[in-house]
Amino acid sequence: MTWHPHITVATVVEDQGRFLFVEEFKAGQHVFNQPAGHLEANETLQQAALRETLEETAWDVELTGVVGIYLYxxxxxxxxxxxxxxxxxxxxxxxxxxxxxxxxxxxxxTRAELLAEPQRWRSELVPRCIDDYLAGPLHSLALLRD
Incomplete structure (x- = not known):
């Protein structure tokens, strides 16, 4: 069996202490996630993040940094x-x-509203990305090389 990791992007979008989430129907329940999805052929990680955020939330966003790189x-x-x-x-x-x-x-x-419903997190990465964003540091987009 060949092992293939899936490369995904996610975006933490904050506006005055509130965060942009998506509610999606997975495994028979409605769950919360950051706007997120898979990297597609011939696109950069930044392009994927902008595309997924727009497709899933109808928001254009400006990327301001890298929160982290996670293996899950x-x-x-x-x-x-x-x-x-x-x-x-x-x-x-x-x-x-x-x-x-x-x-x-x-x-x-808000973070408190998200934390009040742990049974509705898509995964534990959802609150972790918020907490890592809030704790910092935020890494430069120049960290990523196309």
Whole structure:
């Protein structure tokens, strides 16, 4: 059996103490996640983060740094994901734009609101990325080389 890690991006978008999340339907329940998804062929990590955020939330954002690089093996299926998590600021909302089909809605929540519902986290990376963003340091986007 060949092992293939999945490369994913996620974006922590903050606006006045609230964070942009998506609610998605996975494994029979509605769960919260950062805007996130897989790197596609011929795109940079930064392009993937901008695309996934727009597709899942209808928000254009400006990337401001790298929160961290995470390795996570999902207990549900044993798949290993490498997540590159970016920080961003909201720039422009497109309220008429349709969201990806697996996204129920985009919503703004505080850290406390997220922590109040641990059963609805897509994974433990969701609060960890928020906490790492808040604790710092934020790494330069120049860390990533295309």
């Amino acid at each position: 093996t999902a207990p549900s299926n044993g798949v290993t994901y490498q997540r590159i998590c970016f920080a961003a600021r909201p720039v422009r909302h497109h309220p008429q734009r349709a969201l990806d089909s697996d996204i129920t809605r985009a919503l703004w929540m």
